[in-house]
Amino acid sequence: MIMSEVLDSLANKAVERIQQLIDLYEGQSNVSLHDHVRTQRKERAARAKAFRLIYLDTNAWKCIVDFSVGKPTLTPEMVYFARMMELAGASGSFAFPISAPTLFEMDAMTDSVTRDSMCRIADQLSKGLCVIPFTERFDTELRQIKSKKFDITEDLDAFLCSPAELLGIPEFSANGFWPVNKLTFDKALFDVMSEMPFSTLLEVTRDEQGLKWDNDRGVNEENLRKSKLQVLGLNLNTAIAIEFRELIGAWFKDINVELSIEDLNRYAYRAMLYWQDNKGAKFAPTLRSLSSIRGLMLLDPQRKYQKGDINDFMIAASALPVASAFFTDRKLKNLITDKRIGIDHYSDCKVVSGFAEMGRYLEQAL
Known part of the structure; x- marks a missing residue:
């Protein structure tokens, strides 16, 4: 599926879902977008507690993908690991969250077969769990340092987010699209974006040229x-x-x-x-x-x-x-x-x- 078809498909699904959510949130002006995001993250973190969370570096992800497409260059140790990952994924007991730095390295894999497999496997294994980006974590931690809130206790909701949030809280203007106030629209949009699977990020950037991550940078x-x-x-x-x-x-x-x-x-x-x-x-x-x-x-x-x-x-x-x-x-x-x-x-x-x-x-x- 080419990128324009992916975007069209996502847009069609999003329009219907946004209207459902607007109907749900209209009249809830007492809940700010900030509080709404926090509530959604708490619910995501609560779901995450059902799993043992394991973080894979990009080489581990690549090994799993290479095994899935039958590449002959894998060592016996790599095959053993990939088979154990298959069992772990099938068990339903594990989740493998992804952060923005790993996303950037995944996005640099441009071979279409590899990318197709990565999209499928990342959705299956990540369970929609991602790690809040550094920009937000730095902001949170610097505020804590400035206010001397040293004894604060943070749960998983302070670290986990949806795939869409890896690139920041999504924003879009409702003007001309929905006759609804901005707060209601923003909450509905956030929910729609946060419900999208991780593979969406890899699909919409699939055909971008010259913008891929370079591990030599810096x-x-x-x-x-x-x-x-x-x-x-x-x-x-x-x-x-x-x-x-x-x-x-x-x-x-x-x-x-x-x-x-x-x-x-x-x-x-x-x-x-x-x-x-x-x-x-x-x-x-x-x-x-x-x-x-x-x-x-x-x-x-x-x-x-x-x-x-x-x-x-x-x-x-x-x-x-x-x-x-x-x-x-x-x-x-x-x-x-x-x-x-x-x-x-x-x-x-x-x-x-x-x-x-x-x-x-x-x-x-x-």
Whole structure:
């Protein structure tokens, strides 16, 4: 099915569904869009609790897809893992959520047979569960740091969303389409978009050329920055603080907010001090995980950023607060499980590397 046909099909279904939802929400002006989204996420998170959540890196997804289309290049370990994944999917006991960094890498797979299989398998395994994008998580965690809400407890609804929300809360004008107030329309539109399967994102971008994710992007710049900072003789805490400040500085810049070095340092100092004094606290886990992994990378004079590292670190930070297990490669596992950054103090996620070990984990869990 070509993209225009996909869009036409989606549009026809959406029009009918939007009208149903408008009839449902009309007159509910006391419920804001923000509260409506929160309610929908709580319901999604409640459904997610019926599953063991496992996060797959893109290589794991690719292995499953290659097995499904009969590619002859798979090793015995890869075949074993893919067969265990088939059993896990059929059991109904597991769900495999997806984050935006993984979506971008999936979207870079342009072979039509691979993409068709990826669409089908991602829908089957993800169960419509995705991880809230970094833009929103950073906003939430920075607000918590600023207000010193260190003891806040976050449930799954603070981390899980629908596939459509990976690219932000959808917005569209109702003018000229429905004679209804904006709030009612926005809530109906949100529901329609959030009901769409993950494969919709891969279908509508299938034929886009020149806009695919490039895992080489930013690697040279990171290595140049790393070499300049390493001459300062950093310790680990300083390296993590530098990466934390870099991350939030880039986030504020993206939303056109100018912060002084003093203000950025204040955020970093407040968070770092709390984390050091409360190693088991689950406070601001996305920023903590990402800045810790990047800080450890910054400290290592023998290691340079390689293709895919930047995205891999973001994938890890998406998985660790949400999943029971994270399936990845040994290189990333060694970083995440390094005792110096102590991610195991605040994350219960088991990091599993290698196709044989992934398969064994699933076999034991089935």
